[in-house]
Amino acid sequence: MTARPVSGVQSSRGLTGLLLVAVPVLLFAWMTIWPILSGLARALTPEQADGSRPVSFANFVTFFSDPYSLANLGITLWTCLVTLGLLLAICIPLALYLRFAQGRLATYVQTMAMFPMFVPSIILAFAFIRVLGPNGTVDLLLNAVGLPKIRSPYLTPWGPVIGLVWDNIPLTVLILVSGLGAVSNQAVEAARDVGAKPLALFWHIILPRMWTSVAVVVSFTMLGLFASFTLPYVLGPASPEMMGPFMQRTFRDLRNPEMALTQATVTMLFCIAFGLFYVRAVARNRES
Amino acid sequence: MKRRAFLISAGGVAAGMVLLPRMSFAAEGKIDWYTSSDTNILDFWTNVVAPKFEAANPGLSINLIDAGDGAGQDAIADRALAALQTKTDPQADYFETADPMSPKGAMEAGLYVNLKDSLSNWSKVNPLAVETDFAVPYRGSQVLLAYDTTKLPAADVPKTWADLVTWIKANPGQFIYNRPDKGGSGGNFVRRAIHEANGRDPSLFTLDNFTPEYAEKTLAPAWEILNDIAPSLFDNGAYTSGNTQSVQLLGQSAVTMIPAWSDQALQGISTGVLPETTGLVQLTDLAFSGGFSRGVVLANGANKDAAIKLADFVLTEEIQSAIIVELGGFPGVSWDNVAEDLRNKYKDIVPSTIPTFPGGDWGAAISDGWYRSVAPNVDRNS
Incomplete structure (x- = not known):
């Protein structure tokens, strides 16, 4: 046995690795962790009349004892959950189709599914008013065949839901399709050979391998939905408002950064839950 | 296979594009101008004010930036206030309309130029429209x-x-x-x-x-x-x-x-x-x-002097008349300082007072x- 001459090389490689990872880590600490900590600190130390800042939960007590704020939190959770449910219901079949279908039609479907990614949400919002709004395109088409107008979802809680579902289809489909890459054609063919019906195939072969990507979708889209702003702002009702517009209004119009930070902290706590869900899903995937 | 490969890589590319760093520095003689107003105002500046100003002031130009909404412009103002404290370049010279009371303490800290003392055309301004000396009511x-x-x-x-x-x-x-x-x-x-x-x-x-x-x-x-x-x-x-x-x-x-x-x-x-x-x-x-829209000039902007020239320029008869004709707005100057034919044409439909709310x-x-x-x-x- 000789000495291990590679050890020197290994440690220098380790250093290079650390240096490479240091840039994103520092950036993350500076741009994300630091604002979170400073925001948290400010929300927890409300400024008193004399200018002092003792530690207190007063801001959070105010938030959780204010029915108006709670209604806004409630509509945010409702919107996120309903949107997520609709997204999964639409995107899982779509992803399965794109994974297994061949030919020209699949290309068109894929283009359609990716299209929303290239439409800015403010354009989407105004197009929505044109199409689904009162006397919009849908109403005109219905009117042309003698049917009554729709009850427009514009300025109701369903407005943001419809807009957000459309806006989030590409990301959801992308994640699900990449997850479906773990399903090998051989496994599917083998199952078919022994006579598995489509539903059994989906349940026993495909779904177990999809769980991770579904978990990623759930956490990613929930984070995105919680933070959504433009669509709830333009399409949603004046009250209750989602947390995004509510925070912005508290910060800017009410000039109350402390309360806005409190709202942001509450929102962040919910997001952390989904973040942990994501980390666990990825970690479990690594282990297996 | 190509299609699927695209599908998987497209997400990564889209995410990467958002993260691409963008760096910029204030350019000499180019006024960094921000607005939080609606598109019609930005159009007016793009098509009327900027060309006229650049023609009248060779060597100066305006970089018209749409801050989106008030919150977008507030963020620029916050950045400028921070830049004032660190004595760095705020990359902003002029706000098309802003409240000099915001951000809190900015006016006291000297973020905004006292326009009453700086503008030769200040005397033309409609006194009813003046709120502070730090913002020029121009429309x-x-x-x-x-x-x-x-x-x-x-x-x-x-x-x-x-x-x-x-x-x-x-x-x-x-x-x-x-x-x-x-x-x-x-x-x-x-x-x-x-x-x-x-x-x-x-x-x-x-x-x-x-x-x-x-x-x-x-x-x-x-x-x-x-x-x-x-x-x-x-x-x-x-x-x-x-x-x-x-x-x-x-x-x-x-x-x-x-x-x-x-x-x-x-x-x-x-x-x-x-x-x-x-x-x-x-x-x-x-x-x-x-309401009146009031422009402000940032005291720490790299092109402060050019921006003051611009604030003076928007009070000229040429621009004030264009505000009436092209924009359908009211002048920021007293009606005596508007072209006579316009004054006569609009005297019946423009009310003598505009109630305002603080x-x-x-x-x-x-x-x-x-x-x-x-x-x-x-x-x-x-």
Whole structure:
């Protein structure tokens, strides 16, 4: 046995690795962790009349004892959950189709599914008013065949839901399709050979391998939905408002950064839950 | 296979593009100009003010930047204030319209140039429009009622607040105004209700007389008025989230009448966003509040002197006349300083006064009060 001459090389490689990872880590600490900590600190130390800042939960007590704020939190959770449910219901079949279908039609479907990614949400919002709004395109088409107008979802809680579902289809489909890459054609063919019906195939072969990507979708889209702003702002009702517009209004119009930070902290706590869900899903995937 | 490979890589590329760093530095002689106003104002600057200014001042140019909305511009102002403290380049020289009271402490810290002392044209400014010496009122606008003459003949249009309320109640679903914090047309509709609830006396509200108790006393009756008409509004009490959305609903013939900014309505009619058959009317018992847009110059901007020149330039007769003709707005200067033919042409339709409503703490009180007392009080499903 000789000495291990590679050890020197290994440690220098380790250093290079650390240096490479240091840039994103520092950036993350500076741009994300630091604002979170400073925001948290400010929300927890409300400024008193004399200018002092003792530690207190007063801001959070105010938030959780204010029915108006709670209604806004409630509509945010409702919107996120309903949107997520609709997204999964639409995107899982779509992803399965794109994974297994061949030919020209699949290309068109894929283009359609990716299209929303290239439409800015403010354009989407105004197009929505044109199409689904009162006397919009849908109403005109219905009117042309003698049917009554729709009850427009514009300025109701369903407005943001419809807009957000459309806006989030590409990301959801992308994640699900990449997850479906773990399903090998051989496994599917083998199952078919022994006579598995489509539903059994989906349940026993495909779904177990999809769980991770579904978990990623759930956490990613929930984070995105919680933070959504433009669509709830333009399409949603004046009250209750989602947390995004509510925070912005508290910060800017009410000039109350402390309360806005409190709202942001509450929102962040919910997001952390989904973040942990994501980390666990990825970690479990690594282990297996 | 190609298609699938694209599908997987597309997500990564899209995410990467968002993260690409963008670096910029203020350029010499190029005024970094920001606006939070609607597109019509940006168009006006792009097509009228900037070319005229650049022609009159060789070597200077304007970098027109749309800050999106007030929050976007506030972020730039916050950055400029931080830059003032660290003595670095804020990469901003001029705000098309801004409140020098914001961000808190900025005016005291010397973020904004005292324009009264710096502008040679300051004496032309309409004294009624001046709020502070740090912001130059250069254009005004007023909220009017815009309506569909095919559904409501001009002869039957309401001309007083009481008639308007009667009309709204008699025609449920045909009127909508936007949330008061999301655009001045709805904002000044709400302020008109506040005036109505307080004896139609705008002088009761000043920048300095705000106290929470006084606000409670004066605003509560206005919320009653607005709650009273809420069930008769579009969709049993819906409120759009901006001036443009209200105009769009009128354009789609979804409602018959909206409050609208005079300049936006006039421009909407001329560009076809609103049909030719759109009528405009002002209330005669007390006009809707209007407001002046006030430009500010940043004291620590790299092109401060050029920006001061620009602030002076917007007060010239050339630009002030263009504001009337091209923008459908009111001049920021006294009418004596407007071209004579325009003065004669508009003297009958431009009111001699524009009631205004102070900003500052009043804005926050009105926004919070409206959201808590007016917006939620309707069961939309009934």
